[in-house]
Amino acid sequence: MLPNGKIAESLYIDGAALLDKVESSALLIDCSTVAAASSRRIGEAAKQRKLRAIDAPVSGGVAGAEAATLAFMCGGEAADVEAAKEVLTHMGANIFHAGPSGAGQVAKACNNMLLAIHMIGTAEALQLGVDNGLDPKALSEIMLKSSGCNWSLEKYNPYPGVMDGVPASRDYSGGFMVKLMQKDLGLAMEAALASQSATPMGGLAAALYNLHAGQEDGNPDLDFSSIQRFFGEQS
Amino acid sequence: MLPNGKIAESLYIDGAALLDKVESSALLIDCSTVAAASSRRIGEAAKQRKLRAIDAPVSGGVAGAEAATLAFMCGGEAADVEAAKEVLTHMGANIFHAGPSGAGQVAKACNNMLLAIHMIGTAEALQLGVDNGLDPKALSEIMLKSSGCNWSLEKYNPYPGVMDGVPASRDYSGGFMVKLMQKDLGLAMEAALASQSATPMGGLAAALYNLHAGQEDGNPDLDFSSIQRFFGEQS
Amino acid sequence: MLPNGKIAESLYIDGAALLDKVESSALLIDCSTVAAASSRRIGEAAKQRKLRAIDAPVSGGVAGAEAATLAFMCGGEAADVEAAKEVLTHMGANIFHAGPSGAGQVAKACNNMLLAIHMIGTAEALQLGVDNGLDPKALSEIMLKSSGCNWSLEKYNPYPGVMDGVPASRDYSGGFMVKLMQKDLGLAMEAALASQSATPMGGLAAALYNLHAGQEDGNPDLDFSSIQRFFGEQS
Amino acid sequence: MLPNGKIAESLYIDGAALLDKVESSALLIDCSTVAAASSRRIGEAAKQRKLRAIDAPVSGGVAGAEAATLAFMCGGEAADVEAAKEVLTHMGANIFHAGPSGAGQVAKACNNMLLAIHMIGTAEALQLGVDNGLDPKALSEIMLKSSGCNWSLEKYNPYPGVMDGVPASRDYSGGFMVKLMQKDLGLAMEAALASQSATPMGGLAAALYNLHAGQEDGNPDLDFSSIQRFFGEQS
Numbered sequence: 017m018l019p020n021g022k023i024a025e026s027l028y029i030d031g032a033a034l035l036d037k038v039e040s041s042a043l044l045i046d047c048s049t050v051a052a053a054s055s056r057r058i059g060e061a062a063k064q065r066k067l068r069a070i071d072a073p074v075s076g077g078v079a080g081a082e083a084a085t086l087a088f089m090c091g092g093e094a095a096d097v098e099a100a101k102e103v104l105t106h107m108g109a110n111i112f113h114a115g116p117s118g119a120g121q122v123a124k125a126c127n128n129m130l131l132a133i134h135m136i137g138t139a140e141a142l143q144l145g146v147d148n149g150l151d152p153k154a155l156s157e158i159m160l161k162s163s164g165c166n167w168s169l170e171k172y173n174p175y176p177g178v179m180d181g182v183p184a185s186r187d188y189s190g191g192f193m194v195k196l197m198q199k200d201l202g203l204a205m206e207a208a209l210a211s212q213s214a215t216p217m218g219g220l221a222a223a224l225y226n227l228h229a230g231q232e233d234g235n236p237d238l239d240f241s242s243i244q245r246f247f248g249e250q251s
Numbered sequence: 252m253l254p255n256g257k258i259a260e261s262l263y264i265d266g267a268a269l270l271d272k273v274e275s276s277a278l279l280i281d282c283s284t285v286a287a288a289s290s291r292r293i294g295e296a297a298k299q300r301k302l303r304a305i306d307a308p309v310s311g312g313v314a315g316a317e318a319a320t321l322a323f324m325c326g327g328e329a330a331d332v333e334a335a336k337e338v339l340t341h342m343g344a345n346i347f348h349a350g351p352s353g354a355g356q357v358a359k360a361c362n363n364m365l366l367a368i369h370m371i372g373t374a375e376a377l378q379l380g381v382d383n384g385l386d387p388k389a390l391s392e393i394m395l396k397s398s399g400c401n402w403s404l405e406k407y408n409p410y411p412g413v414m415d416g417v418p419a420s421r422d423y424s425g426g427f428m429v430k431l432m433q434k435d436l437g438l439a440m441e442a443a444l445a446s447q448s449a450t451p452m453g454g455l456a457a458a459l460y461n462l463h464a465g466q467e468d469g470n471p472d473l474d475f476s477s478i479q480r481f482f483g484e485q486s
Numbered sequence: 487m488l489p490n491g492k493i494a495e496s497l498y499i500d501g502a503a504l505l506d507k508v509e510s511s512a513l514l515i516d517c518s519t520v521a522a523a524s525s526r527r528i529g530e531a532a533k534q535r536k537l538r539a540i541d542a543p544v545s546g547g548v549a550g551a552e553a554a555t556l557a558f559m560c561g562g563e564a565a566d567v568e569a570a571k572e573v574l575t576h577m578g579a580n581i582f583h584a585g586p587s588g589a590g591q592v593a594k595a596c597n598n599m600l601l602a603i604h605m606i607g608t609a610e611a612l613q614l615g616v617d618n619g620l621d622p623k624a625l626s627e628i629m630l631k632s633s634g635c636n637w638s639l640e641k642y643n644p645y646p647g648v649m650d651g652v653p654a655s656r657d658y659s660g661g662f663m664v665k666l667m668q669k670d671l672g673l674a675m676e677a678a679l680a681s682q683s684a685t686p687m688g689g690l691a692a693a694l695y696n697l698h699a700g701q702e703d704g705n706p707d708l709d710f711s712s713i714q715r716f717f718g719e720q721s
Numbered sequence: 722m723l724p725n726g727k728i729a730e731s732l733y734i735d736g737a738a739l740l741d742k743v744e745s746s747a748l749l750i751d752c753s754t755v756a757a758a759s760s761r762r763i764g765e766a767a768k769q770r771k772l773r774a775i776d777a778p779v780s781g782g783v784a785g786a787e788a789a790t791l792a793f794m795c796g797g798e799a800a801d802v803e804a805a806k807e808v809l810t811h812m813g814a815n816i817f818h819a820g821p822s823g824a825g826q827v828a829k830a831c832n833n834m835l836l837a838i839h840m841i842g843t844a845e846a847l848q849l850g851v852d853n854g855l856d857p858k859a860l861s862e863i864m865l866k867s868s869g870c871n872w873s874l875e876k877y878n879p880y881p882g883v884m885d886g887v888p889a890s891r892d893y894s895g896g897f898m899v900k901l902m903q904k905d906l907g908l909a910m911e912a913a914l915a916s917q918s919a920t921p922m923g924g925l926a927a928a929l930y931n932l933h934a935g936q937e938d939g940n941p942d943l944d945f946s947s948i949q950r951f952f953g954e955q956s
Binding site: 112125131159 | 366450455
Binding site for chain 3: 757780792794815817818819820821823824827828830831832833834835836838839841842843845846847848849850852853854855856859860862863864866867868869870871872873874876909912913915916917918919920921922923925926929952953
């Protein structure tokens with residue numbers, strides 16, 4: 017699980033050249049969250065050497081790893097993903113096969129982009145309600161049972177005082193940091209650039225997280241639901 | 252259930268002046284979807300006349316009304332909303348008390364704005380995945396069990412061929428029309444203007460639905476999940 | 487020159503009923519910046535009473551008034567706008583006839599929306615250049631002579647230290663305040679709502695100014711080029 | 722002048738290895754529009770070999786080249802840019818030194834991003850005016866002399882029938898094609914990703930051009946001012 021594509025490519029190919037050193041029976045499982053292009057390059061290099069390799073970026077955090085409830089989004093041959101399950105199920109509850117090499121990265125980028133969009137949308141909707149006289153708890157209850165429902169609202173309410181045990185209830189400490197969301201949105205934008213896909217909402221989410229991160233020194237280390245603060249004061 | 256605030260205000264106050272004609276024991280339940288300002292004006296005029304009145308905009312469509320599964324989002328006195336339940340439960344499964352007069356309108360505007368945001372976000376994420384080689388069904392499955400999950404993805408997948416029985420599987424006919432979403436987003440924008448709330452995602456959703464509606468003559472009458480088409484061809 | 491449409495309508499029609507008191511030969515020139523709908527209502531009420539009335543919102547600020555370089559954007563009959571010039575030229579250098587009653591307001595809303603868009607765009611482009619190692623002065627020089635050129639860059643460079651005598655060179659004091667831009671963008675959004683026009687850039691500009699205004703207590707009183715600060719530190 | 726960074730890097734370094742073949746006195750002037758990272762890599766490789774090299778992307782089109790009015794935005798050592806002028810002035814009227822190696826690319830990306838932003842903003846403002854009853858010519862005249870003024874409005878009015886001799890007056894044929902603007906916005910987004918700069922307006926411009934390009938088969942080949950069509954019918 018390495019921090020970026022350059023380092024991953026260096027490990028497997030350019031620098032340490034792991035692919036030239038492992039046994040031919042090895043199954044390489046890369047859990048780094050990097051650009052799909054990096055994973056594809058590693059996947060192809062492995063294929064040329066007749067090695068089995070999959071990309072398997074993960075979501076769920078430290079708590080998910082400890083509770084063995086992580087989700088692994090895998091790209092590569094179906095048989096290799098199947099074989100990897102033997103190991104991955106010890107850490108994760110959901111092992112998905114997203115498609116060929118690199119597809120695990122694409123799936124994670126799409127999912128986290130959508131997460132960022134509905135997190136910001138939820139923060140925006142709650143603040144709009146509060147600014148127009150509604151109680152954020154009452155509004156949350158209504159939207160949870162209506163068509164506005166989404167994971168951010170249900171598991172991770174960003175408005176302080178509405179839900180217990182979430183980062184919003186402890187000054188946005190812990191959780192999934194803003195800077196990690198910035199990284200994942202960067203990867204989604206990289207994928208969109210590669211395919212010239214239009215991502216108006218995703219692009220705006222990336223810009224808003226960059227703006228939020230830039231407003232205060234500590235913001236990049238806060239949980240990503242702290243985007244609520246960007247929309248207004250909750251004194 | 253009247254089409255706009257001007258007509259509703261005309262019925263109750265300015266024109267037909269219903270408030271001056273009903274019996275004092277009447278409980279007025281207005282199910283129109285209009286600006287909160289209109290509902291508040293009607294609510295206040297009723298109060299001055301010592302009449303009971305609530306705003307109770309609805310979501311769920313014709314099918315919901317027939318199946319008695321509508322949601323009513325009510326604004327007004329708690330006791331009046333409670334009294335209205337006797338009638339409303341015959342049509343709806345969820346009768347919410349959102350707050351004082353006008354709060355039903357605000358709650359509906361917030362909910363539908365959030366719905367538009369995650370619908371567009373879902374369409375965008377699915378197209379980004381497809382453009383990068385993923386199968387929309389596989390990607391939908393992954394996001395459904397991950398943090399990208401939301402009502403649009405779960406109940407109303409906008410990508411053709413992924414889910415049975417939804418508008419996307421029948422050329423976006425039926426369902427909740429684009430022009431109705433335009434109206435609801437307009438009401439959300441009106442609320443945001445009144446409170447100078449920042450709604451970057453909501454404002455962008457409103458612009459994208461207006462653009463989508465303007466591209467083809469028939470678009471305003473398509474289901475609102477047809478925004479998927481705006482993002483690309485699915486031939 | 488009144489602060490909002492409600493007050494203007496109250497002066498002319500609902501409250502003080504000025505239109506019922508002035509001499510029939512009067513030419514009423516309303517320089518308030520208000521919604522076009524308000525100006526149209528006043529214009530029609532004047533017409534019914536066979537009075538001459540135009541809307542003539544102004545741009546250029548206190549300095550422009552003192553130097554007689556204001557711009558007046560007028561809506562109403564051509565002959566009435568012509569007649570008004572006798573007075574207006576004492577304060578302004580450009581007296582425009584935008585169209586029928588209310589058109590002055592629409593023209594000003596469009597212009598100021600476009601101003602907000604290129605001001606933010608300019609701030610964003612300068613910061614992107616600086617973040618990638620460019621000197622803001624050198625980049626400004628290049629864009630001034632290239633297709634990126636616009637009024638904000640030419641007359642009102644938002645980056646501190648690039649241009650003398652502008653608000654950016656004095657900590658964004660003086661000038662056209664953020665809160666006034668928020669008001670004008672609100673009027674543009676009101677016009678867009680009335681016509682269901684798509685304004686993705688204008689809507690985003692409105693959201694960004696609302697966000698900027700909400701980050702710090704004093705921001706609403708800063709000059710509107712302070713949006714540069716929203717994009718990053720210039721220490 | 723090569724189409725992308727991979728090809729440019731292949732010419733100078735990886736493939737044809739031009740840098741290993743030219744005379745030591747050579748001054749290499751690369752006029753390709755590519756990512757700053759590519760130009761920097763070529764610049765550094767040249768430096769290691771003690772060769773002089775600059776990046777000098779150009780703006781102005783075929784007509785500008787013929788009339789010798791191109792603008793060259795140069796990155797590299799000041800002395801090398803100065804030396805290059807001997808050649809470049811035969812084709813261009815403005816030879817800018819933007820900064821060190823790669824800075825020419827950054828300057829062009831910033832400028833063209835700003836161009837896209839005010840072109841879309843201008844289209845949007847004109848359509849908003851028209852939708853609210855204004856004549857596009859009258860509105861253009863007003864904004865030209867007011868703070869909304871920008872290069873798109875002044876030299877390249879996107880509304881059909883307002884200005885002679887521009888693409889809008891010939892069904893958006895000729896000019897700077899949508900697909901070239903998509904490429905340049907992609908390079909701006911790549912620069913923003915590299916520096917984690919927030920570019921809300923630039924990102925939205927990129928998304929809107931991608932959406933516009935995807936609506937009709939021929940759109941990518943139209944002039945970029947055809948974004949006006951995206952905003953509405955001008956029948």
